[in-house]
Amino acid sequence: MRLINKLIMLGAITISILSLNSRAFAASTYGMSCTNVAYDGKLSSDYLQKSDNNTTSVVSSYGVYTGTDCVYAGAGRSNSSAIVGGEIARAAANSIIGAVNSRLSSALANNNTAAHMSYSSNGNGIGMAANHLVGGLSLWTNFSSSNFENDQTFTSVAFDSNNFDGDASSMSFGVDKRFGNVIAGFMLSGFESDIDTAVNKGNITVEGETYGIYVGLNTGVLTVSIGAGTGEYEIDTTRVDLGSDKTITANDVTADVQYMHANVSGTLNRGKLSFSPRIGYRNFDMDMPAFTDLVPNDVNTITTTNRITSNESISGKTYSSDMTEAGLSIALSTGGKLTPYVDAAYVNEDTTAAAYNTELTADGNSDLLASSPDGYITYGGGVMLNLSGKVSGYINLTETTNRTDFTETSVSGSLKIRF
Numbered sequence: 001m002r003l004i005n006k007l008i009m010l011g012a013i014t015i016s017i018l019s020l021n022s023r024a025f026a027a028s029t030y031g032m033s034c035t036n037v038a039y040d041g042k043l044s045s046d047y048l049q050k051s052d053n054n055t056t057s058v059v060s061s062y063g064v065y066t067g068t069d070c071v072y073a074g075a076g077r078s079n080s081s082a083i084v085g086g087e088i089a090r091a092a093a094n095s096i097i098g099a100v101n102s103r104l105s106s107a108l109a110n111n112n113t114a115a116h117m118s119y120s121s122n123g124n125g126i127g128m129a130a131n132h133l134v135g136g137l138s139l140w141t142n143f144s145s146s147n148f149e150n151d152q153t154f155t156s157v158a159f160d161s162n163n164f165d166g167d168a169s170s171m172s173f174g175v176d177k178r179f180g181n182v183i184a185g186f187m188l189s190g191f192e193s194d195i196d197t198a199v200n201k202g203n204i205t206v207e208g209e210t211y212g213i214y215v216g217l218n219t220g221v222l223t224v225s226i227g228a229g230t231g232e233y234e235i236d237t238t239r240v241d242l243g244s245d246k247t248i249t250a251n252d253v254t255a256d257v258q259y260m261h262a263n264v265s266g267t268l269n270r271g272k273l274s275f276s277p278r279i280g281y282r283n284f285d286m287d288m289p290a291f292t293d294l295v296p297n298d299v300n301t302i303t304t305t306n307r308i309t310s311n312e313s314i315s316g317k318t319y320s321s322d323m324t325e326a327g328l329s330i331a332l333s334t335g336g337k338l339t340p341y342v343d344a345a346y347v348n349e350d351t352t353a354a355a356y357n358t359e360l361t362a363d364g365n366s367d368l369l370a371s372s373p374d375g376y377i378t379y380g381g382g383v384m385l386n387l388s389g390k391v392s393g394y395i396n397l398t399e400t401t402n403r404t405d406f407t408e409t410s411v412s413g414s415l416k417i418r419f
Contacts, residue, residue: 024154024155024156024157025069025157025201025240025242025245031243031244031245031298032243032244032298033241033243033244033246033295033296033298033309034069034070034077034241034242034243034244035241035243035295035309035310035311035312036243036298036309036310068158068363069157069158069242069243070242070243070360071359071360071361071363072157072158072359072360072361072363072365073157073158073160073199073200073242073357073359074160074356074357074358074359074367075157075160075161075162075199075200075354075356075357075367076157076160076199076200076242077200077242077357078199078200078239078354078355078356078357079202079237079239079250079293079312079314080195080197080200080202080203080204080237080238080239081204081235081237081253081288081314081317081319082314082317082354082355082356082357083162083164083197083199083200083202083354083355083356083370084164084166084195084197084204084354085286085288085317085319085352086319086320086321086351086352086353086354087148087150087164087166087195087351088168088193088195088204088206088233088286088319089257089284089285089286089319089320089321089351089352090284090321090323090349090351090373091146091148091166091168091193092168092170092191092193092210092233092257092259092284092286093259093261093282093283093284093321093323094144094146094282094323094410095144095146095168095169095170095189095191096170096172096189096191096210096212096229096259096284097227097259097261097282097284098142098144098412099142099144099170099172099174099187099189100172100174100187100212100214100225100227100261101225101261101263101280102142102412103140103142103174103176103185103187103214104183104214104216104223104225104263137175137176137177138175138176138177138178138185139173139174139175140173140174140175140176141171141172141173141174141414142171142172142412142414143169143170143171143172143412143413143414144169144170144410144411144412145167145168145169145410145411145412146167146168146169146408146409146410146411147166147167147408147409148165148166148167148168148400148406148407148408148409149164149165149166149406149407149408150162150163150164150165150371150405150406151163151405151406151407152368152371152405153368154198154199157199157200157242158363158365159365159366159367159368160199160356160367160368160369161198161199161368162199162354162368162370162371162405163197163198163199164195164196164197164198165195165196165198166193166194166195166196167193167194167195168191168192168193168194169191169192169193170189170190170191170192171189171190172187172188172189172190173187173188173189174186174187174188175187176214181217181218181219181220182215182216182217182218183215183216183217184213184214184215184216185213185214185215186211186212186213186214187211187212187213187214187229188209188210188211189209189210189212189229189231190207190208190209191206191207191208191209191210191233192205192206192207193205193206193207194206197239200239200240200242201239201240202237202238202239202240203237203238203239204235204236204237204238205235205236206233206234206235207233207234208231208232208233208234208255208257209231209232210229210230210231210257210259211229211230211231212227212228212229212230212259213227213228213229214226214227214228215227221266222264222265222266223264223265223266224262224263224264225261225262225263225264226260226261226262226263227260227261227262228258228259228260228261229258229259229260230256230257230258230259231256231257232254232255232256232257233254233255233257233286234252234253234254234255235250235253235254235255235288236249236250236251236252236253237249237250237253237293238250239293241295241296241298241309243298244296244298244309246295246296246297246298247296248293248294248295248296248312249293249294250291250292250293250294250314253288253289253291254289255286255287255288255289256286256287257284257285257286257287258284258285258287259282259283259284259285260282260283261280261281261282261283262280262281263278263279263280263281264278264279264280265277265278265279265280266278272332272333272334272335273330273331273332273333274329274330274331274332274333275328275329275330276328276329276330276331277326277327277328278325278326278327278328278329279324279325279326279327280324280325280327281322281323281324281325282322282323282325283320283321283322283323284320284321285318285319285320286318286319286320287316287318288316288317288318288319289316290313290314290315290316291314291316292311292312292313292314293311293312293313293314294311295309295310295311295312296309297309317355318352319352320350320351320352321349321350321351321352322349322350322351323347323348323349323350323351324347324348324349325345325346325347325348326345326346327343327344327345327346327378328343328344328345329341329342329343330342330343331384337385337386338383338384338385338386339383339384339386340381340382340383340384341381341382341383341384342379342380342381343378343379343380343381343398344377344378344379345377345378345379346375346376346377347375347376347377347378348374348375349373349374349375349376349403350373351373353370353371353372354370354371355370356370371404371405371406372404373403373404373406374404375402376400376401376402376403376406377400377401377402378398378399378400378401379398379399379401380396380397380398380399380410381396381397382394382395382396382397383395393413393414394412394413394414395411395412395413396411396412396413397409397410397411398410398411398412
């Protein structure tokens with residue numbers, strides 16, 4: 001009878017452990033945090049052990065201090081910023097620098113002097129601004145919004161994954177002045193982003209402003225523009241403690257950001273069609289300082305004396321996105337209030353890839369490596385609106401394709417009312 005009972009118990013323990021490994025998330029049997037100080041640095045060797053007298057000394061091998069996720073997870077025990085910090089830099093670069101390029105593309109194009117408006121298409125949408133308001137001064141605004149996701153397979157924290165789903169938006173305002181064939185200006189951009197990370201049940205939100213300057217030159221054949229800016233982003237991150245299933249937080253982390261860009265484009269008219277080829281470069285750096293992940297009390301059932309958890313220190317890191325683009329826009333003049341256009345581009349990208357914590361011990365699984373962007377294609381189009389001499393604008397839709405494990409849809413638009 002004792003042998004049968006032991007076999008039943010062994011079978012139950014085996015099924016329990018296999019079940020923990022097979023689930024996407026498996027919290028601790030006893031609710032102990034992955035950082036509970038009771039482990040005393042022995043988590044990797046004693047994680048499957050529970051002593052008869054509820055101390056850290058090993059007496060018998062049954063039960064678990066914590067879910068096996070604490071030991072097998074690399075990505076799951078990483079702060080959310082380490083998983084998607086580079087993607088935030090990428091989204092900010094496209095939103096903010098795209099607004100400047102759109103503005104300069106339109107301002108340096110041939111003007112519709114009757115309406116005091118200028119129009120031009122490029123890969124970041126259609127630029128639109130009112131010219132000659134006060135002594136050559138122009139005021140402009142641009143809005144953009146994007147939804148993006150990494151669809152890398154996520155099955156369990158033991159296998160790691162770069163899977164995430166997020167969105168970003170920006171609103172930019174600028175003022176510039178024309179000096180002959182040169183335009184110089186200043187801009188302010190507000191940026192927000194919200195990303196959910198699958199492997200750690202995490203989230204990261206970003207909100208902040210950047211300030212920049214830019215200069216554009218029309219040589220008659222080509223238009224050339226350069227710009228740079230700086231600012232600060234406030235960042236909040238969360239993730240789940242894989243042992244206690246409680247939420248680990250880091251709030252009000254201030255990151256310094258810098259960006260720069262350059263663009264060269266031209267326009268060739270053939271009847272009602274306008275062809276606008278371009279090449280461009282944009283860079284965005286986000287300098288995250290060192291900060292602390294606050295780990296909540298696990299309130300485990302092992303003992304009343306070992307409920308103390310240890311916060312985790314996150315090292316500072318710079319997340320960077322560099323993109324070089326070659327594209328072509330084609331616009332069709334209809335002679336009316338609507339001007340449709342299409343756009344396509346090839347982008348070569350070097351963005352900081354996700355970085356995962358080292359697993360405490362090998363689990364025999366082949367972990368998924370983080371997605372690394374290289375070259376991909378964007379395509380889309382939109383419509384320019386010229387409803388009257390006082391009301392005009394545009395709407396633009398762009399898709400990103402052929403980027404590893406990644407898809408994105410971006411919408412930008414503007415409406416100008418001239419009094």
